[in-house]
Amino acid sequence: MIDYSTLIDAETWAFIERTNSYYPPDTIDYTIAEQRAIYDRMCREFFAGYPEGVAVETSAIATSTHDIPIRLYRSAHQAAATVLYIHGGGFILGGLDSHDDVCAELCARIGYEVVSVDYRLAPEHLHPAAFDDAMSAFEWAASTRDCPIVLSGDSAGGNLCAAVSHATRGQAKRPFGQVLIYPGLDGDRSRGSYVTHTEAPMLTARDIEFYKHIRTGGVDRTGDITLAPLADADFANLPPTVLITAQCDPLSSDGEAYRDRIVAAGGRAYWFEEPGLVHGYLRARHTVSRARASFTRIVDAVAALGQGAWLW
Template identity: 85%
Template sequence: MTDYKTLIDAETWAFIERTNSYYPPDTIDYTITQQREIYNRMCREFFAGYPEGVAVETSSIATLTHNIPIRIYRTGPQPAAAVLYIHGGGFILGGLDSHDDVCAELCARTGYEVVSVDYRLAPEHLHPAAFDDALNAFEWAARTYGAPILLCGDSAGGNLCAAIAHATRGHPKRPVGQVLIYPGLGGDRSKGSYVTHAEAPMLTMRDLEFYKHIRTGGADRTGDPTLSPLADTDFANLPPTVLITAQCDPLSSDGEAYRDRIVAAGGHATWFEEPGLVHGYLRARHTVGRAHASFTRIVDAVAALGQGTWLW
């Protein structure tokens, strides 16, 4: 039995308790509509505002069948790089508002233009709808920006970023890097953090099973790298990758496994497991010292990859 009383410090426990007061651990037992209402309220409560100097524009990308809402954050006319940010939320929650302040801060601290993507959610839109939207957003960014493009996302968004990286290896303007924050990449659920942290605060194996089945409508998609990037058989020619996971999170081992596959294929990847942190800690970046330090690591990784620099 994992002793979270010793692994998790008082600041992080306060964040967990505050989160649970808005978003109770049994939220997955509610209807999807109720879950979204609860999640959106929680995100509003944690909203930290925009840093000074960040201009924000909400727009959309037209596809043959629908428009994909996007929000663009910029600090000047000619960014050195563009970041495609893909939000988390178990593929059923979140949107342009849920990670609004995170994107604004990422823009302010790197000087890069950040494009947040409001991909279609399950269960109304089953896999591969979210992947298709993320890929269409990348294609749009490749057409729009002369600057290098890099990928950044948390949780479900980290999954989608990795899937895009795999799908665009042969693209003439392939991503120059990816920063994946506590991503779910489809790892082996019989070992590692999936077992050690199956009952972790903020995310449990029960939650993960729920999100997996609702994303696919219960269909067996074993071996589909657009669903589970770790299911791919080829990890060569992927962009330089930084993985940042939370120690107290069943998904943490996915970061280690993904790093190992890329390195074994001759690529550049590094994995940081943040001690004592939990899934969703981006919202704690202003109140928890460990989360603040990790967000700085994320910003530094994005900044370095956008410059074509490998620091690790």
Template identity: 75%
Template sequence: MTDYTKLIDAETWAFIERTNSYYPPDTIDYTIEQQRAIYDRMCREFFAGYPDGVKAEDRTLTAPLHEIPVRIYRASADPKAIVVYYHGGGFILGGLDSHDDVCAELCARTGYEVVSVDYRLAPEHLHPAAFDDAFVAFEWVAKNYTQPILLCGDSAGGNLAAAVSHSTRGHARRPVGQVLIYPGLGGDQSKGSYVTHAEAPMLTMRDMAFYKDIRTGGADVSGDVTYTPLADADFSNLPPTVIVTAECDPLSSDGQAYAARVIAAGGKAFSHEEPGLVHGYLRARHTVGRARASFTRIIEAVAMLGRREWAFA
């Protein structure tokens, strides 16, 4: 059994305990409505506000049969790139408010415009509803902006960003890069971090089994690339990819496996595992030194890809 007392420092333990005080580890046993209320309250408790100079505007995109809310963050009159951001939350939680401050800080520190997407959630909307909304949002950005487009997301949102990257390789405005933050990409659950960190703080294999069944309604869609990007047989022509994972997270191996597939297909990819960090550590970026340093790395990766640069070995 993994000894987390040796891997995780005191600052991170304090973050874990604070998170658990708002979002108990057994929250998946509650109703969906209760889970959302608990998650939304937790996000409000961690809300860090907007940096100076950032303004946000809510808009609604029109899809074939419904509307998709988005929030657009601006800090510059002349942004050099546009970031499409997909939030985490296991495909059942979160929205424009849950990652509001993260997107505002991403905007302020890069100078890029950020479009946060409020995709439909399960179980009311089963797969591929979230992917469909993610794709529609990308197409809207491609149609309405001339700047380079980057995709970014954390956890479930990292899955969506990757899925959109795979689906837009032939698009005239295909993304110039993607930054995936502790994403779930459909890796082999019989080995690697799935085994070593099956009982990690903040995310366990039991949690993941719950999220999987909720998203699919129990259907087997394991071969669907829009559900599990690692299921793709072709990893060629993907945009330059930076993946940042947490060591103490069942999903960590997904980042390494995905980067290896991109590189093997002749593409550019870099995967970095953050020592001693846990799933969901973006909320700790102002209180935990390791998380603060990691968020800076994420910002730098987004800024670099937006400039169409690559500085990773």
């Protein structure tokens, strides 16, 4: 049994308690509408504002069937790359506002244009709707931006980034790199962090099963790499990848497994597990020292990959 009272420091516990005051651990037992209202309120409470010098514009990508809302963040610096950011939220929560300040800060600190994608959510839109929107957003960015495209996303968004990278390898236009933040890649749930941290604060194994069931409508999609990137049999020719996970998170082993498979296939991948941090710690980047340091690691990784540099 993990002793979280000693593994997690006081700053992080304060963040967990504040989060739970807005988003109780039993929120998945509520209706989807109630979950979204609770999540949106929590995001508003944690909103840190925009840094100076960031211009923000909300737009949309037109597809043959629907529009995909996007939000663009630009700084005064010349954009050497574009970051396509795909938000987390278990495939049922979040949107342009939930990660608004994260994207603005990423833009301010690296100077790249950041494009946030508001993909369709389950259960109204079952898999592969979110993946299709992520693919459409990448194809739009690749066709309209004459610069490298770096993928980045947290949790469910990390899953979608990886799925896009797998789907586009071998194409003339593909991601220049990807930075995956505590991603859920559908790894082996009988071992590793799935067992060790099955009852972790902020995200449990039960939560993960719930989100997967909602995303698929309960349909067995075993082997579908657009849903589960770790199910792919071939990890060759993927973009340089940096994975940053939280130690106290059942998803942590996905980062390790994904790194190992890319490296075994001859690619470049680096995995860093943040000691004592929990799922969702991006919202703690201004109040928790460990989360602040991790956000700097994320920023530096995105900046390096956008320049074609490999620092690991």
